[in-house]
Amino acid sequence: MAYQGFGEYMALKAAKQQKQNSTDTKWQLQSEVLRPVTLWFDGIHNINTATYNHTNNNSNNSDNGNPNNLSALDLKALCLSHAATVCDSLSLRVSHIIALSLTERKMDLWRNRRVVHPDWLLQSIAKAKLLPWQQFGLIQRANASLFNTKALVSIEHESKLLQQQPQQQHQHQQPPQQKHPRIHSTSAKNPSNPTPRESTEWAAKNVATASGFLEKYYGSSRLSKISNWKSDLKEFVLELDLTYPKVKPPSTTIKSKTSHSSTIMHVDMDCFFASVALRDRPEIQHLPVAICHSKGTGNSGNNTGISDFTSTSEIASCNYVARSYGVKNGMFLGTAQKLVASFQGQQQQHSMRLITLPYEFEKYDSVSRSLYTILHTVSDELMVVSCDEAYIDVSSQVIHPGSGREIEIAEQIRESIRCESGGCRASIGIGESMLTARVATKKAKPDGVYHISSESAAFEFSKLGVQDLPGVGYALTKQMAGLGINSCGDLMKLSLTECKKRFGEANGLKLHQFCRGIDKRPLENKARQSIGAEVNWGVRFQSITEVHAFLSELSQEVHTRLNKTGLVGNHVTLKVKKKLYDGEPAKFLGCGECVDLSKSKTIDGAANVGIDLDVLVREVLMLYRDISVAPEDLRGVGIHIGKLTAKSAAMKGRQKTLLNFGVKRSADAAGLLSNHIGNGYNREEVNEEELEPRRKILRNSNNPWAVDDLPVIPLQPAISSSSTLVFPSSSQIDWSMVEHLPRDIREELFALRKKSTKNAGSSSSTFAVASSNHPQNRQLNSKQTYQHASTGAPSDYSKNLKRVSDEPPSLIGKTAFSDVNCLLKQWIKASSSPLTRTDTDLVRIYFRALVQNWEGEKCLCLLKTIVDAVEEYHGKRERKGKQAVCNEGWLYDRGDWKHVVDLLTKDVNDEFLVCYGGNFKKH
DNA sequence: ATCCTCCCCTAC
DNA sequence: TAAGGTAGGGGAGGAT
Ligand SMILES: Nc1ccn([C@H]2C[C@H](O)[C@@H](COP(=O)(O)OP(=O)(O)OP(=O)(O)O)O2)c(=O)n1
Ligand SMILES: [Mg+2]
Ligand SMILES: [Mg+2]
Numbered sequence: 042m043a044y045q046g047f048g049e050y051m052a053l054k055a056a057k058q059q060k061q062n063s064t065d066t067k068w069q070l071q072s073e074v075l076r077p078v079t080l081w082f083d084g085i086h087n088i089n090t091a092t093y094n095h096t097n098n099n100s101n102n103s104d105n106g107n108p109n110n111l112s113a114l115d116l117k118a119l120c121l122s123h124a125a126t127v128c129d130s131l132s133l134r135v136s137h138i139i140a141l142s143l144t145e146r147k148m149d150l151w152r153n154r155r156v157v158h159p160d161w162l163l164q165s166i167a168k169a170k171l172l173p174w175q176q177f178g179l180i181q182r183a184n185a186s187l188f189n190t191k192a193l194v195s196i197e198h199e200s201k202l203l204q205q206q207p208q209q210q211h212q213h214q215q216p217p218q219q220k221h222p223r224i225h226s227t228s229a230k231n232p233s234n235p236t237p238r239e240s241t242e243w244a245a246k247n248v249a250t251a252s253g254f255l256e257k258y259y260g261s262s263r264l265s266k267i268s269n270w271k272s273d274l275k276e277f278v279l280e281l282d283l284t285y286p287k288v289k290p291p292s293t294t295i296k297s298k299t300s301h302s303s304t305i306m307h308v309d310m311d312c313f314f315a316s317v318a319l320r321d322r323p324e325i326q327h328l329p330v331a332i333c334h335s336k337g338t339g340n341s342g343n344n345t346g347i348s349d350f351t352s353t354s355e356i357a358s359c360n361y362v363a364r365s366y367g368v369k370n371g372m373f374l375g376t377a378q379k380l381v382a383s384f385q386g387q388q389q390q391h392s393m394r395l396i397t398l399p400y401e402f403e404k405y406d407s408v409s410r411s412l413y414t415i416l417h418t419v420s421d422e423l424m425v426v427s428c429d430e431a432y433i434d435v436s437s438q439v440i441h442p443g444s445g446r447e448i449e450i451a452e453q454i455r456e457s458i459r460c461e462s463g464g465c466r467a468s469i470g471i472g473e474s475m476l477t478a479r480v481a482t483k484k485a486k487p488d489g490v491y492h493i494s495s496e497s498a499a500f501e502f503s504k505l506g507v508q509d510l511p512g513v514g515y516a517l518t519k520q521m522a523g524l525g526i527n528s529c530g531d532l533m534k535l536s537l538t539e540c541k542k543r544f545g546e547a548n549g550l551k552l553h554q555f556c557r558g559i560d561k562r563p564l565e566n567k568a569r570q571s572i573g574a575e576v577n578w579g580v581r582f583q584s585i586t587e588v589h590a591f592l593s594e595l596s597q598e599v600h601t602r603l604n605k606t607g608l609v610g611n612h613v614t615l616k617v618k619k620k621l622y623d624g625e626p627a628k629f630l631g632c633g634e635c636v637d638l639s640k641s642k643t644i645d646g647a648a649n650v651g652i653d654l655d656v657l658v659r660e661v662l663m664l665y666r667d668i669s670v671a672p673e674d675l676r677g678v679g680i681h682i683g684k685l686t687a688k689s690a691a692m693k694g695r696q697k698t699l700l701n702f703g704v705k706r707s708a709d710a711a712g713l714l715s716n717h718i719g720n721g722y723n724r725e726e727v728n729e730e731e732l733e734p735r736r737k738i739l740r741n742s743n744n745p746w747a748v749d750d751l752p753v754i755p756l757q758p759a760i761s762s763s764s765t766l767v768f769p770s771s772s773q774i775d776w777s778m779v780e781h782l783p784r785d786i787r788e789e790l791f792a793l794r795k796k797s798t799k800n801a802g803s804s805s806s807t808f809a810v811a812s813s814n815h816p817q818n819r820q821l822n823s824k825q826t827y828q829h830a831s832t833g834a835p836s837d838y839s840k841n842l843k844r845v846s847d848e849p850p851s852l853i854g855k856t857a858f859s860d861v862n863c864l865l866k867q868w869i870k871a872s873s874s875p876l877t878r879t880d881t882d883l884v885r886i887y888f889r890a891l892v893q894n895w896e897g898e899k900c901l902c903l904l905k906t907i908v909d910a911v912e913e914y915h916g917k918r919e920r921k922g923k924q925a926v927c928n929e930g931w932l933y934d935r936g937d938w939k940h941v942v943d944l945l946t947k948d949v950n951d952e953f954l955v956c957y958g959g960n961f962k963k964h
Numbered sequence: 965a966t967c968c969t970c971c972c973c974t975a976c
Numbered sequence: 977t978a979a980g981g982t983a984g985g986g987g988a989g990g991a992t
Contacts, residue, residue: 247978257979264981267976271982334978354978370976371980427976512985514974545987548973570984577980614970631980639970677980815980 074166075125079886082117082127083140083147083156116159123166136882137161143179146351149625155879156180244630248579249678250587255598258576261334263357266402270428274413275566278425281417302495304439304447305432305564307470307478308416308454310408311487312370313429314358317405318398320464329363329381330396331356337374337397348394350375350382353628355817361487363395373628373817405429411461419454424475424564432475432564443494447471451490472498476560479511498558503530510555516954517544523955532556572606574598575679577618577632582672591678592665596658599680609651612684614641615664618677618814621944628817632676635814636943640664641683649686657682850890852883858899861887862906869910869938881941885948892952904949911938 116139117127128135138156140147147156161177247254259265310316314332319325335354339347352374359368359377366384368377374397381395409428417423420433439446451469458467470481471492478493480501485491493501506528508518524543526532532540533556541549554560574595582588592615603610618635626633642660644652652660661680849856855864868880891900915938 244977254979259979259981261979262981263979264976265979266981268982271976336977352977353980355980430976512974516973547986551985567984571982573982575981579979628980629978631978637971641969643968679981681982817980 069122070124071122072166072169073124074169074171075120075123075162077136077171077883079126079128079136080117080120080162081129081131081135081138083138083143116162119166120162125162136886137174140179148180150627151180244579244581248581248630249576249591250582254579255576255594258579259574259598262578263355263400267428270406270409271425272569274409274425274428277410277413278417278423278566281414285417287421302442302473303434303436304442305434305436305472305475305478306420306447306451306454307426307432307472307475307482308412308430308458308467309426309469309482309486310412310429310458311466311468312358312360312364313408313465314400314405315360315363315398316465317401317408317462319360320462321404322398325396326360327362328396329360329366329368329393330398331359331363331368331374331377332398332400333357333374334400335374335397337378337395348375348378350379352378353631357400359395366393366395368395371817408462408465412458412467415454415457415461419450419457422564425566432478434564442473443496447492448490451492455490474558474560475562475564476511476555477501477558480505480509480558483509493558502556502558503528503533505529507532507556510552512548512551512555520544520954523957529556569606569608570685571681571683572599572603572608572610572685573614573679573681574602575616575677577677577679579630580618580632580676580678581630582675585672588665588672588675589662592661592680593658595678595680596661597654599682600652600654600657603651603682606685607688608685609647609649609688610682610685611644611647611649611652612641612682613644613652613657613660613664614639614679614681614683615661615668616677616679616681617665617668617670617675619670619674619943620676621940621947628815632814635676636947637814638668638670640668643684648684649688651688652682850887850894850896852887858902861903865903865906866910869907870914881944884941885944888945889948889952892949892956895956897953897957900949904945907945908942911942915939 121127131138136155138151138154139159139162140156141158143151143156155174156179157174158177158179161172161174164177165172247257249258315330318332319330333354333356335352337348337352337354339349339351354374356368356370356372356374356377358370359372363377363381366377367380374395378395381393384393405428412429413423413425413431416431416433419438420435421437422434424432426432435447435450438450448471451471455467455469459465466488468482468485468488469490470478470483470485471490472478472481473495477495477498481491481493507513507521507526510529513521520543521527521532526535532552535543535553537550537553540553543549544552576595580591582591616637616639618632618637620632621634621636642664644656644660647656852861852864855861865884868884872880888900888904891897891903
């Protein structure tokens, strides 16, 4: 359940604002002055204001008691009445952020955006002309970054600063009212408690350029650990198979699959990491607890132990108490702390705090092995899913399906797990397939069992949300929402043909079956087909030398990992993340919003022999050269090796590819084992038609798009002159920029506010568009999907969701295709780098508006114009000498036009996904 | 038709 | 502070 719930404070905020928008009001337009701008007002929040001190220090002197004090609400209304577009969340559509002042953090976060004082709006309105925003800008454009900042300070100065910091903060102080000890007990051993100055220092010393980085990084990365752990568990299961052979192996399977229905169970530990931690700390079981790296006690000079809610450490697992506050696995700690704190006064008498506990991987490993040992003994077949989760086939023990025997068995298993693990709980879902069992587990949690019988499946699934289907994540959910499909029932209305057309050949078929509760996949543990290592954190390079050094080390790492498996491979892939924006992303040392690029090469002659380290390094460096991303732009790096085969000791005889078919348990070397469960016979039979085809028809995948620090972007369709204006309810506002206004404007605002409170709401159709490469910034907001007339055919739904604008989108007043086309060409031709962000942003906004206005065709044509023009005027061909490399590389002005293309492509992709149900390429 | 490359998506 | 990895499924579109 938790895996899909990557949420953040901003998402919650957005959701709440959506709700409040239902009291929208209609307004008369006063002027067109602000027509070109899309605004977002900083400082609005709706976390319980009584308990949550917003970081915006302007929120303090808000309008309490002063009736003359106008809120941002009123300013918003004013802007709306002058034709501005006002966003409820900070999407990239926002052209200007309006704020009175900025915290340092926001300053850094928004370094590359236009952050403007409200005076700009007021004076523009007063003068009936849109003034240049720059003179009202709040950020000095010094283009500071983590390292630029450091570069300004001499080394000597830096170290002096450090010495001046008294070493008084050795020990992290527990919060005064903290009754429970052992909160990140490691803190006592941690000698450093860095200042913000030091933070930069720390970063410089510990990013990917630091020596020993990889070891430290992989030693700490939970995601790396759990991923590699899965491979280990597959091996562990193979060992179990050998040590404790099944009494009656595959014959059972055949029988059960042909004559009876199977009984599959999905077993998953409840809040795994957290429950292991609480097992040994029962005294705090009733409190909200999260497992993460950070202590979350705020930064630097702050030794009060009071959090400042800024930690971007990710929560790996949280207990169900914490979940009742809205905390989810994968959330930033700071976000979670806000959630917990915000409940103060509502449900609790006094302040509640999220307790953080450190990782204890050895303990998890021990529990995990207990779990698997138990499951192995009770099952006919066992499929590894993760360290805390597996499918088992228990068909042979269920003679009469539906007799309730299934539940008994499940409860026995749960009891065993509880005993063997020292008190950790598992939940179990039961079904006739992996699908139904998996879905049942969601209902079983926490600490329960749920059975979806074949009879009840139809009913259970019809009301199931599509996002509860395994394989339906963020992107598919969003795409379906765009089609008006929210439940499996909705999805069932799509014909198979329609499904395939929309979601692809294979996925279409899968979805068509899954939404009906049909799943014919057999349990199997697939053999490894590739191996690799990536780092997308702490990647900050300044020179090509640093990049080369890092790539070498990473190659070494992959080489070592591959060697351990005893396999060899001859296909090398280099993956790279290239930053889209300057400045540091929201997540500390994170990669931020990036374009992903990859390049691969098959090394001839390495087949079946493997690649020597030096060859690997050389190839990787060449791939990097071909990808041609500047060291400064790198935010992530990964190296993978595929086309794996068994290393035949004598180098003779069979070299089989690692497809599952035909790999026999007894015949294989350790790393190559394909333990498919049941017998290959059966498997092949079932799978042949279902999984065979890899053909192409229509693409559904899309490139999500958003800024790293913006988790959810409720995309209210651009407001046209005659359409409904969104007017937020006053409860959202807590700061008073408006008190600085000239009197006449204030009066205008008052007039507007009066109207707004009178009118009952007309609902404007808004929907979430959140996207990013990273789950942090994704949120499935089921509450925000459309209310559509349930009568129309699914394909009609999407049209209901779209605004039909009276005025077509325009670029500097131009709307005709040829005009815009020409304009864009000239823009690209005339301007060498550097481009002004303003121009780029204008074009981006225009492109998004085009798609929203159902002018996708035009949009794509114009995009092609841009791509071609950039190629023509700013791209220099570079021939690749290699015969194996068939693509031509493009080198671009360091300016960077390619960057503009990247941005626009992402924009358009994203907009298409929602507006057209996701077929960017079909046009 | 099929294969290959460069992506995107999903899950934990 | 903070450690946003990893493997597989699969789609689009070009090369063969
Ligand atoms: N974003 C995530 C998700 C999971 N995990 C780790 C910690 C979890 O404890 C473990 C198992 O993942 P689950 O999805 O099974 O989540 P939990 O077991 O924590 O909770 P649930 O009760 O929902 O299964 O994987 C993680 O580090 N980061
Ligand atoms: Mg779990
Ligand atoms: Mg799990």
